[in-house]
Amino acid sequence: MSTTYTLDTSTSRATPTPAPMKRLTVPAIGKRKGGEPLVMLTAYTARMAQLLDPHCDMLLVGDSLGQVIYGLPSTLPVTLDMMCAHGAAVVRGSYHSVVAIDMPFGSYEASPEQAFRSASRVMAETGAAAVKMEGGEAMAETVRFLVTRGIPVIGHVGLTPQAVNVLGGYGARGRSAEEQAKIASDAKAIADAGAFAIVLEGVIAPLADRITAEVACPIIGIGASANCDGQVLVIDDMLGMFERVPRFVKRYGDMASEISAAVQAYAGEVRSRAFPGEDNIYLPKP
Numbered sequence: 001m002s003t004t005y006t007l008d009t010s011t012s013r014a015t016p017t018p019a020p021m022k023r024l025t026v027p028a029i030g031k032r033k034g035g036e037p038l039v040m041l042t043a044y045t046a047r048m049a050q051l052l053d054p055h056c057d058m059l060l061v062g063d064s065l066g067q068v069i070y071g072l073p074s075t076l077p078v079t080l081d082m083m084c085a086h087g088a089a090v091v092r093g094s095y096h097s098v099v100a101i102d103m104p105f106g107s108y109e110a111s112p113e114q115a116f117r118s119a120s121r122v123m124a125e126t127g128a129a130a131v132k133m134e135g136g137e138a139m140a141e142t143v144r145f146l147v148t149r150g151i152p153v154i155g156h157v158g159l160t161p162q163a164v165n166v167l168g169g170y171g172a173r174g175r176s177a178e179e180q181a182k183i184a185s186d187a188k189a190i191a192d193a194g195a196f197a198i199v200l201e202g203v204i205a206p207l208a209d210r211i212t213a214e215v216a217c218p219i220i221g222i223g224a225s226a227n228c229d230g231q232v233l234v235i236d237d238m239l240g241m242f243e244r245v246p247r248f249v250k251r252y253g254d255m256a257s258e259i260s261a262a263v264q265a266y267a268g269e270v271r272s273r274a275f276p277g278e279d280n281i282y283l284p285k286p
């Protein structure tokens, strides 16, 4: 059973009710190849989705929530339950962007049938428009299996964090000619299998440029190239919330400092009894 809820904005004083925006569709995203760059950010909660949604084309419920939300050492322990819970929250907070959900490690790699079971559960329980899965040529048959059965798929090639134990770390990919050829053929195989977009992560810029030029679907870069068809970042990284960020992150905010300052001020006022003040307590009716 899945129910779609609309986020209650009646108690939100921080932002006015947004003007109604039309929901983007998966085919509309696919047509953006070579056009205005696609704007994608991760989101894990309803309120953050609400704030990002008007400015984005796509919201990704990334399995990076393992590190960012749950304090796990990698994305490997992330479960389908976690992705469904956060995916549903993000869908409730979004009105305009295409929401895509990362398939977690172990939920899709064994067979196309396993992938369909997991992905159809994600689609049904969250109301998202698409799933994303890591992998190249080896996953092409699975991508085709899902797309031909009604599940839009975003690919993810290059630095694939779920393969960190095979890759040996989170270093940039495509430094050798062999690796470049492999990543390029991976991207082509996933596009040919029917993916409507591909995330290209952590590859040297000339390779990203070549793949963007040669592959038919939009290439969304992260640590890739400004010439990609779009960009994605982890929201906590760009807001200055996450403590250790990859080199490719640009910080557009300093939320960690803002939170520390606010909490320090609160702690001081509690200790000095300056809080709660007149406006923060209930008085008996006169």
Ligand SMILES: Nc1nc(=O)c2c([nH]1)NC[C@@H]1CN(c3ccc(C(=O)N[C@@H](CCC(=O)O)C(=O)O)cc3)CN21
Residues within 6 Å of the ligand: 063, 064, 067, 068, 075, 161, 169, 170, 171, 172, 202, 234, 236, 237, 242, 245, 246, 247, 248
């Ligand atoms: N907060 C966060 N941001 C991300 O971009 C992200 C996640 N989490 N979790 C899932 C994956 C993991 N990713 C990562 C994680 C670490 C590096 C990193 O530390 N890179 C180093 C180089 C490491 C090396 O050379 O071995 C760097 O300086 O960029 C890169 C990508 C990208 N994704």
Ligand SMILES: CC(C)C(=O)C(=O)O
Residues within 6 Å of the ligand: 042, 060, 061, 062, 063, 064, 065, 102, 156, 199, 201, 222, 232, 233, 234
């Ligand atoms: C970094 C993006 C592309 C991702 O896969 C994630 O957030 O899990």
Ligand SMILES: [Mg+2]
Residues within 6 Å of the ligand: 062, 063, 064, 075, 102
């Ligand atoms: Mg991911």
